[in-house]
């Protein structure tokens with residue numbers, strides 16, 4: 247990921263720990279996917295639930311969604327955060343530094 251937007255110079259990481267919000271969004275989406283697979287798998291196969299396969303499927307979904315969604319969660323977090331904390335001029339890098 248670039249340090250700043252090549253167009254406007256906005257530094258993406260506005261302060262130390264800035265991406266914790268993105269991690270929270272990523273974790274929430276990952277748990278939602280895990281919940282859907284787990285509960286859906288139980289409901290669709292009840293009463294003969296294949297617990298081993300379900301455990302493997304939930305582990306795979308958790309790993310894939312957690313990693314694949316993380317860049318999107320950063321974009322979503324930045325958009326949400328900029329919405330209530332607009333970018334100020336001092337946060338923009340000069341064109342020579344981009």
Ligand SMILES: [Zn+2]
Pocket residue numbers: 251252253254255256
């Ligand atoms: Zn920009």
